[in-house]
Amino acid sequence: MPGLWWFSISVLVVFVAVLYQLENSPSVEPPRMANDFNTKEEDYKKLNKSCFILGATGETGQELLKEIIHRQLFSKITVIGRRKLPLEDEAYKDVVQEVVDFDKLDDSAAAFQGHDVGFCCLGTTKAKSGEAGFIRVDHDYVLKSAQLAKAGGCKHFNLESSKGADKGSSFLYLRVKGEVEAEVGELDFERYTIFRPAVLLCDRKESRPTEWMTRKVLAPIAYMFPSALSVPVKVLAKAMVNNVVLQSDQKAELLENKAIHMLGNMEKTKG
Numbered sequence: 010m011p012g013l014w015w016f017s018i019s020v021l022v023v024f025v026a027v028l029y030q031l032e033n034s035p036s037v038e039p040p041r042m043a044n045d046f047n048t049k050e051e052d053y054k055k056l057n058k059s060c061f062i063l064g065a066t067g068e069t070g071q072e073l074l075k076e077i078i079h080r081q082l083f084s085k086i087t088v089i090g091r092r093k094l095p096l097e098d099e100a101y102k103d104v105v106q107e108v109v110d111f112d113k114l115d116d117s118a119a120a121f122q123g124h125d126v127g128f129c130c131l132g133t134t135k136a137k138s139g140e141a142g143f144i145r146v147d148h149d150y151v152l153k154s155a156q157l158a159k160a161g162g163c164k165h166f167n168l169e170s171s172k173g174a175d176k177g178s179s180f181l182y183l184r185v186k187g188e189v190e191a192e193v194g195e196l197d198f199e200r201y202t203i204f205r206p207a208v209l210l211c212d213r214k215e216s217r218p219t220e221w222m223t224r225k226v227l228a229p230i231a232y233m234f235p236s237a238l239s240v241p242v243k244v245l246a247k248a249m250v251n252n253v254v255l256q257s258d259q260k261a262e263l264l265e266n267k268a269i270h271m272l273g274n275m276e277k278t279k280g
């Protein structure tokens with residue numbers, strides 16, 4: 010019995026040490042903190058840029074749209090999806106909605122024309138759509154959308170990918186995410202930002218029991234080690250918007266979970 014006790018304690022100590030390490034590890038690319046953030050944001054607004062959001066009906070996309078509307082950063086906002094969002098609030102009255110058939114995206118090339126910035130928050134799961142369906146959405150739809158956006162003049166493409174994305178992975182999810190990251194990169198956008206969030210913390214409307222259970226387990230861990238294993242979608246949405254405001258001297262940016270937390274919480278530190 011004491012053996013089991015010591016084993017449990019050891020496992021717990023190792024687990025906490027790993028979390029501590031994850032929480033305190035330097036991000037792959039530390040975000041550029043700016044004391045003059047407010048000025049940068051005001052300057053950005055004056056540029057009258059336009060943007061589109063793919064996946065605005067999803068958990069990240071909805072939060073991103075809310076943040077973009079709240080910040081009034083763009084002069085024109087278009088959401089592109091397979092169905093319309095019920096946008097009844099006055100604040101959303103100027104949002105353009107493009108309903109497209111993702112299996113015939115070439116027919117909707119016009120929807121992708123004339124946007125300066127694109128955000129892609131598309132995605133499904135193998136459990137929901139099967140393996141082929143997952144690849145179709147998370148790879149084919151994402152890549153085709155990026156191609157049409159590039160052809161339509163998009164300068165800055167933002168892709169929501171996932172922690173652990175790796176085109177060499179033996180796990181389908183991580184491999185597909187890694188492949189699509191790389192293939193979108195080959196399109197050579199003037200600026201390309203990949204976000205690799207860990208588990209998304211949100212009140213998901215759709216029933217996903219495994220994810221629900223994971224979130225429950227992660228809640229106390231997130232309290233002590235906020236950026237180790239998860240990220241609230243609100244923080245991710247803020248990070249996506251803040252990163253647009255901050256200029257980058259890098260053509261391609263890879264923002265891991267820790268960097269997302271830092272960027273998403275920038276308002277607390279901005280001057």
Ligand SMILES: NC(=O)c1ccc[n+]([C@@H]2O[C@H](COP(=O)([O-])OP(=O)(O)OC[C@H]3O[C@@H](n4cnc5c(N)ncnc54)[C@H](OP(=O)(O)O)[C@@H]3O)[C@@H](O)[C@H]2O)c1
Binds near residue numbers: 130
């Ligand atoms: N869940 C996590 O913990 C987690 C962690 C890291 C990264 N990610 C990645 O982050 C991204 C966004 O995740 P999320 O949870 O915010 O997304 P979500 O809530 O599942 O929403 C996904 C979006 O993609 C659209 N979509 C799904 N299947 C489609 C199809 N067959 N045709 C057209 N559109 C389709 C949805 O449209 P409808 O509303 O019409 O279905 C929705 O707008 C995904 O790529 C996901 O893999 C997720």
